[in-house]
Amino acid sequence: MSKVKLITACAIGLFTLNNALAKEKIDFMFPAPVDGKLTMEMTRVIKEFNQSQNEVEVRGIFTGDYDTTKMKAEAATKAGQPPALVIMSANYTVDLALKNMILPMDELFKYDPTKVSANDFLITNFWPAVHKNAQVMGKTYGIPFHNSTPILYYNKTLFDKAGIKAPPKTWNELVSVAKKLTNKSEGQWGIMLPSTNNDYGGWTLSTLVHANGGQFNNPDYPGEVFYDSPTTKGTLQFWRDLVYKHEVMPAGVLNSKQISANFFSGKLGMAVLSTGALGFMRENAKNFDMEVAMLPAKERQAVIIGGASLVSFAGISEAQKKAAYQFLSYLVSPEVNGSWSRFTGYFSPRIAAYDLPEMKDYLIKDPRAKIALEQLKFAHPWYATYETVAVRKAMEDQLAALVNDKNYSVEQAAKAAQQKADQIMQPYQAATALSPK
Missing domain, CATH: 3.40.190.10 (Periplasmic binding protein-like II)
Known part of the structure; x- marks a missing residue:
């Protein structure tokens, strides 16, 4: 190998290593609350996110059902290793917030480039039926990820x-x-x-x-x-x-x-x-x-x-909050959230997902997926x-x-x-x- 090629190869290697070292690493806990291939699909979503940018490295941790996920997230937090983001059963938000186990979502949304508040983001972008379970005493502690009836x-x-x-x-x-x-x-x-x-x-x-x-x-x-x-x-x-x-x-x-x-x-x-x-x-x-x-x-x-929201546990660093915000934004984007809905059967809580051509085509091909949306007018928290x-x-x-x-x-x-x-x-x-x- 010539001297120039050797130097170039070393430079590329160092650049790649520096990028990898520069990534903020965060833990992301997720359950598989219904039967199916959800674990493999979420693993794919995490991998795609990690490959899509050079700032955040998400470590996915499969945690079983909703109850087990809550116990494992609480245990990790008490052990000084709080997960930056968790797909948490939506009805656990109140209990976790009362015990100061999770952060108000504004702690993550302060890193939003448009400076939108978590409350405004929730109310503007998500179906009204899912708002109540994401808030405690009027403050947003969760962002809906997937929902069901x-x-x-x-x-x-x-x-x-x-x-x-x-x-x-x-x-x-x-x-x-x-x-x-x-x-x-x-x-x-x-x-x-x-x-x-x-x-x-x-x-x-x-x-x-x-x-x-x-x-x-x-x-x-x-x-x-x-x-x-x-x-x-x-x-x-x-x-x-x-x-x-x-x-x-x-x-x-x-x-x-x-x-x-x-x-x-x-x-x-x-x-x-x-x-x-x-x-x-x-x-x-x-x-x-x-x-x-x-x-x-x-x-x-x-x-x-029913379903789950994304929550962030207390005790994470500012760098982890910023990283958690980036991954959260990716997960609830209309494109990713819509794709997850089509794969699983959960309805997407992100309203804009249903404006996408892929979602419109999906509902035409399988009208059964419309039933959950039609039931929203009769839904309670x-x-x-x-x-x-x-x-x-x-x-x-x-x-x-x-x-x-x-x-x-x-x-x-x-x-x-x-x-x-x-x-x-x-x-x-x-x-x-x-x-x-």
């Missing part, structure tokens, strides 16, 4: 065989349709609702409570839930009756994997699952026609917003309380007892869930109570 997946082939012309629009119709689809001698069920305590049960139940005309929690006060209200007890009774009275759903706790497996086998007529599972569902429902519909109404049409996970599980444990034990009553379940939740929230209730004069 529960929807009704149904086997159109089984519907046609049973002479059912359309999906149910009311609870009464749901029971009627489920009965026509149930054939226990052949192991075929009319409907399945997820009842696990990893949030699917609470999310589904809270949606049905709102459809029954009630509220699952106080959206303006993190220390109050309505587990023993008439509307919640009525919803628990409806759920219980699907198992023991109408016999259109099997007894016992059902998780999303069981439900999807039954659905793919052609032995399940209807399944209530996340819109975020749409990509997984359409990939695996190969032997019959699958369709989706809005959830049936009781007193009103209603769904609960996800329940968010002090100690959200424990408060949620107080009810989910009772729901599990209700579907496992034919002799366990709705009154017992609702009372026990309320007592447990109040016990968990008591420190916050006490801290916010007015002192006696």
Whole structure:
């Protein structure tokens, strides 16, 4: 090699090394909350970002489900290694902000070149239905990344065989349709609702409570839930009756994997699952026609917003805040967010994603993806309380007892869930109570 070529090669090597060393390294935690190939796709997104610029190096850390992600992010922060950015279940924002575990988003947005505030960015660019879960006491602590609502997946082939012309629009119709689809001698069920305590049960139940005309929690006060209200007890009774009275759903706790497996086998007529599972569902429902519909109404049409926001944990450096802002901006750009929506089935919370030609073409080719957007006009915020996970599980444990034990009553379940939740929230209730004069 000539002396000139050697010098040139060394110079290029040093330039490359200096660039690599100059990159600000940040940790990014992400879950895979629904079935599918989300982990591989997110790994691809991270790689593309890292290759697209020379300022930030993102280390992706897969963290399991939403609950596990919260625990791992909190543990890393307490150990002095806070993640710069986390895809966090949107209803954990309140609890994390109350405990000062996460930063107000303005700590990142001070590095925005246009000087836009996080609040203005949120309100201007994202669907109104997702604003509430991103804010705490009017301050923005999260930026929505992907969102979902529960929807009704149904086997159109089984519907046609049973002479059912359309999906149910009311609870009464749901029971009627489920009965026509149930054939226990052949192991075929009319409907399945997820009842696990990893949030699917609470999310589904809270949606049905709102459809029954009630509220699952106080959206303006993190220390109050309505587990023993008439509307919640009525919803628990409806759920219980699907198992023991109408016999259109099997007894016992059902998780999303069981439900999807039954659905793919052609032995399940209807399944209530996340819109975020749409990509997984359409990939695996190969032997019959699958369709989706809005959830049936009781007193009103209603769904609960689910999904996740991007949050940043307290304790990161200013350089990490700047790097986190750059990666956040990339993730919620219309192009990247729209692509993630098309891959997963989550609807994009970034409104401008739907102005892109790729998104318009996607909705034409698969109109099923429109259902989540159509449900937004009926959407309510996800329940968010002090100690959200424990408060949620107080009810989910009772729901599990209700579907496992034919002799366990709705009154017992609702009372026990309320007592447990109040016990968990008591420190916050006490801290916010007015002192006696």
